[in-house]
Amino acid sequence: MSEIGTPTYYSRVERWECDYNNHWNARYYGRSFQMAAEALATPPGASGPGGATTPLRHLRFHSELFVSAPVSVRSARLASGPHEGAIVHLLSSGDTLSATALDLPGGNAGLPPVDPEDVPLALPRGLDLDPMGDWPAEGRYDLTVPLGPVRPSDLDHTGEMLFEQIIRHSSVSSHAQLNGLGLTPEFSNETGINRMGVEFLVSRGIAPAAGTPLFAKSKLQRIKGKSFWCAHRIVTDLGETVATIEQCLLTVDLNTRKAVAVPDFLYKALD
Incomplete structure (x- = not known):
């Protein structure tokens, strides 16, 4: 996974970001994906589009992270399959894939293309x-x-x-x-x-x-x-x-x- 896509974000796990199980809280995985997405969507010298970059995001969690773990995100574009055009984010710590995200509708043509079989753990x-749609009856x-x-x-x-x-x-x-x-x-x-x-x-x-x-x-x-x-x-x-x-x-x-x-x-x- 370390060779897929292009680097879009780097951070580390802070102690105050961990939950009662001492695992990195899900909100900070989400923040990392959002930072990567906004950086990709921001032209040089411009102010980014903020939350509007992600009307729909799918996330999967694969392994837990703990205090001081390095965090890196690499991003690519699905070039085929039913979700063609979606932006795929791979969040890793060292050589271990920790979480993935698919941003839809995506469409960043400048990102490296990948096929679904290259990123199976990112797929729904x-x-x-x-x-x-409508909330079901109470x-x-x-x-x-x-x-x-x-x-x-x-x-x-x-x-x-x-x-x-x-x-x-x-x-x-x-x-x-x-x-x-x-x-x-x-x-x-x-x-x-x-x-x-x-x-x-x-x-x-x-x-x-x-x-x-x-x-x-x-x-x-x-x-x-x-x-x-x-x-x-x-x-x-x-x-x-x-x-x-x-x-x-x-x-x-x-x-x-x-x-x-x-x-x-x-x-x-x-x-």
């Missing part, structure tokens, strides 16, 4: 690339949580919400949703079983103004074997969609680091 697996186990008002620091230089902030909101709503369904820290401490996000699809809506109160709506969509799927929609107090985040997650035994069957109690939450 548990999610397709058609973003959710179910008995759906959850809505208040996220507070938008702060100026949540927005980029164009007024779009930072991609990393979208991921943070989805993490907060996911945490609240799964705690409410029984996948709590106490359950994890007792059984060693927790969840791990492996694939996201993020689609943008409106750009909320600073001061706008936000809410997150969450729905458990389906379960299959060791995987389950959730959707989260960030909305304003008027119900306008800011972003929709669709997730594929695995239940994992933290002691063995292997995927395990989804707990029975989650099945009861399916409408």
Whole structure:
């Protein structure tokens, strides 16, 4: 993977960027991809287009990163296949591929071309690339949580919400949703079983103004074997969609680091 594409971003994992498992938080993977995307979209001497570069982004997570790990992103353009034209980002630490992203519609003709078979780990697996339209009818186990008002620091230089902030909101709503369904820290401490996000699809809506109160709506969509799927929609107090985040997650035994069957109690939450 180190020879694919062109270098577009470099960073490192800071201690304050890690979560309660001491893993690099998903929002910072997202920030790295966004930095790479905006750098590619900015002509020399110009101000970049900000969040408008990524109306739709697909992400996959492959390996965990810890404090002080080097982070590099290389980017290329899919030259064939059903997602031809999409920009593919490969985030690595040393020789290990840690995460990937596909930005659509893409279209940066100046990037090195790659074929899908060159980047199989970047292609959709548990999610397709058609973003959710209307939010489904409210179910008995759906959850809505208040996220507070938008702060100026949540927005980029164009007024779009930072991609990393979208991921943070989805993490907060996911945490609240799964705690409410029984996948709590106490359950994890007792059984060693927790969840791990492996694939996201993020689609943008409106750009909320600073001061706008936000809410997150969450729905458990389906379960299959060791995987389950959730959707989260960030909305304003008027119900306008800011972003929709669709997730594929695995239940994992933290002691063995292997995927395990989804707990029975989650099945009861399916409408």
